[in-house]
Amino acid sequence: MTVSHILGYPRIGAQRELKKATEAYWKGDLDRATLEQTAKTLRADHWQAQQDAGLDLVSVGDFAFYDQVLNVSVLLGAVPERFNAAAEVDQGDVALDTAFRMARGRAPSGEPAAACEMTKYFDTNYHYLVPELHAEQTFTLASTRLFDEVAEAQAAGFTPKVALTGPVTWLWLGKQKGAAFERLDLLDRVLDVYADVLTRLAEQGVEWVQLNEPALVQDLPAEWQQAFERAYNRLQSASMKILLATYFGGLGDNLSVATRLPVAGLHVDAVRAPEQLDSVVDRIGPHQVLSLGVIDGRNIWRADLAALRERLMPLKVRLGSRLWLAPSCSLLHVPVDVNAEADLDAELKSWLAFARQKLDETVTLARLLDQRATNADEQRLADATRALDGRRDSARIHQPAVATRLAATTAVDSQRATLYAKRAQAQRQALALPLYPTTTIGSFPQTDDIRVARRAHKSGELGTEQYEMRMREEIAYAVERQEALDIDMLVHGEAERNDMVEYFGEQLDGFAFTRFGWVQSYGSRCVKPPVIFGDVTRPAPMTVRWSEYAQSLTQKPMKGMLTGPVTILQWSFVRDDQPRETTCRQIALALRDEVVDLESAGINAIQIDEPALREGLPLRQGEWQVYLNWAVESFRLSASGVTDATQIHTHMCYSEFNDIIGSIAALDADVITIETSRSDMELLNAFKDFDYPNEIGPGVYDIHTPNLPDVDWMVSLMEKAAERIPAERLWVNPDCGLKTRRWEEVEPALANMVEAAKTLRARQAASQAEDTASV
C-alpha cells in the first residue's frame, strides 16, 4: 500500500483563528488558557481533516504559536541570556511568554528585551526567527510542548508522524554571535538533545519522525555535507524511524550525501525537481522508504492526477510499499480551503487546490497507484482532467495583444534615455531638494479606523464615494503631518492599500483575488497573495488619482508609490503554464504604463518597491544570473518610460544584499532606499566597494521597534554613510514603511530624523565655510 502523508498543515486556521486569539492575548484581551484551548481545537481540527481525507499519518509538531524554527530553539533551550529564562530552561519548561518575547521583544509577562532577528525562510515569503548561537552555548531539553502535542493527538485516536526542523538545518539557519567560532562546532551538543527527543518520542510510541533538512537543496560547503553524515549516524536508532525531508528544490550535488544517510526514509521534492526522481530511485537503499513530494506545496494549481499516475506507476512497480506520496513541502505556504471562496468564479475555482484539497489529491493519487480507487477518487480524477483541459483552452488566459506588445519590446525600452549623471542634473533642477533630503518609504500607520472603513466598503455598508473620501482624509492628514515635520519629499501614505501586492492584484487583469486565502508571513501576520492566472494588463490607472490628490495639497515633491514587477510576481501565486520571466515582463509593462501616467499627472518622483528581488533568487547560486538578468530587465522595463527629470526611486529591505550589489546597480534607479540601520551601515561597504554610482537612502532607524530613535545616533550613522558614499548622493529615511506602527510612535521618530538631517546639513555648511576660509 502507498502511504500518503503531508509534511505540515497551515496552523493559522481557516478563519485566522490563531492570529486573532494570539493578538488578543498579546493585548491582554484573552487569557492564556483560552489561547491554549484555541490552539488545541485548531490542532484537533487539522488532524481530523487529515484523517477524514484518508491520509495514513497525521502531522504533529507542525503547530507553532509563532514559528516552527523558534519552537526548536526553545526545545533545545537555545534562549538568549537577555530573556532571563535560565531557570525555565533548567526546569525543562520554557514559558510561552518567553517564546513570545524572543519573537517580538515583549509579551504579557516578563521584561521586554530586543527580539531575535527574523528573516526569510529559504525562497519563501515566510519569515523565521534566527537561532542565536555562541561559542559557549549549551543545550538541554527545555520544553515539553512537542511531547504534549503527541500525547494530545494519540489521546484523540490519531496516528502521529512528528515533524521537526532537523539539527543540521537548524544550525544552518542560525547566526553566530559574539567571539568568532564555527557554528558547526555546536553540532554534537545539539545532537545530544535531538537524541533525547527521539528517545522520548519512541517511548511515547511514535514510529516515524520527519526531520526537515531543506538545507540539502542548497550549495553546501564540504564540512556541512559531512555534518549530515555525523548527525544521522549519531541519531540512528532501532526504536525510531527517521524520514529525512528535503524540499524547495533538488538534491543536486548533495544527492549521494542524502541517499547514503542511515535513515529509514527520504522525502524529495518532485515538483520543483522532477528530474531527480530516477537518480534518487536508483540510489535509495533497498529497505528505505522514498516519499515523493508530487503535489505542489508552494502553489495553488490543481494537480494533473492523470499525468502523475502515469509518471508514478513505473516507480510504484519498482518500489512497492516503499513508495510514499505527499505534497512537495509543508502546506504552510498555501491557503487553507478553496471551498470557502464563495465569490470566486466557478471556472477559476475549478482550477485551484488549497491545503484542504491537496490532502484529497495526495490520497486519491495513492489509491489510484494501488488500484484501490473509490468512486470518489475516479470522480476526482475525471474532474481534475476536465478542469485542466478547460484551463489550457480557456480564452480568458491568453490575450494576444499582450504577447504582441511583449514581442515588440527591445533593449531600448528597458533603458533610460540618458545616464544617471545627466538625469541627476535635470532632477536637481526639477526637485530643488536640500543636501541630505529626507523622505519616508511610503506607508503611514494602517490604523484600525482605516481597516474598519475598508471592511465596511467591502461589505457594501460604505459606498465607494464615501470610502474614497475617507481615504482622501487620511492622505490629507499624512501630508499635513509630513509638512509639519518638514520632510522634503512626501508620500501619500498608502492608506488605500490593504497590502502592497494584493492592492495591485485587485486592479490588474489576469489576476484573481480571494477572500480567505490567507498565508502566514510571520508570527500572527498574514498575507493574501493574488492568483495570476492569465496574461496581465492594466485596464485603468491604479494609483494616479491618489498621488495627484496628494500632490495637490503641497508644494513639496510628492513621491508616487508602486510595487515593482518582481515583488508582485514573488508575492503572488504565479501561473505555471509559462515561464515566470514572461509573467514578470507582462507585469512590468502594465506598471510602465502606470509610471508614465503618474509622470503625466505631474508626479516628479516615483518609487518602485522591490523588497522581494533578493528573495526571488534561486536557492542554487549557479542559477542566479539567469534570474537576475530577467528580474533587472523587468524592473527597468517598468521604470524607463519617463523623461530625465523624473526621478525613479526603488526600495529594498530585510535581505542580504552584498552578493547582488551588481544587479542592484544595474536597476539604474536614481535613488535606492535600503534597510541598513541594524547592520550599522556595514552594508554600505558593498556599495562603496562596488563604486555604486547613484543616490542612496540608507535607513537610519528600524521601523520594527517602537523605541524612539536618537538624533545623535542617526547623525553618526549618516556620518558613517558619508565616509562611504559622497554626501551629495545620500538621503535620510527610515528602514521601511511605517504601516505597522502607530502615529504616536511615528511622529517623534520622524521629527528626530529630520533634526538629524538638519544637523548634518549644518555640519556640512560649517566644514565648507572652514575650507573656504582656509583657502
Ligand SMILES: CN1c2c(nc(N)[nH]c2=O)NC[C@@H]1CNc1ccc(C(=O)N[C@@H](CCC(=O)N[C@@H](CCC(=O)N[C@@H](CCC(=O)O)C(=O)O)C(=O)O)C(=O)O)cc1
Ligand atoms: C513587507 N512585507 C510584505 C510581504 N508580503 C506582502 N504580500 N506584503 C507585505 O507588505 N512580505 C514581507 C513583509 C511581511 N510583512 C508584513 C507586514 C504586515 C502584514 C500585515 O499586517 N498583515 C495583515 C493583513 C493585511 C491586510 O490585508 N489587511 C486588510 C484587512 C484584512 C482583514 O482583516 N479583513 C477582514 C475581512 C474583510 C472582508 O473581506 O470582509 C477580516 O478578516 O476580518 C486591509 O487592510 O484591508 C494581518 O492582519 O495579518 C503582513 C506582512
Ligand SMILES: N[C@@H](CCS)C(=O)O
Ligand atoms: N512602500 C512600502 C514598502 C514596504 S517594503 C511601504 O512603505 O510599506
Ligand SMILES: [Zn+2]
Ligand atoms: Zn520595506
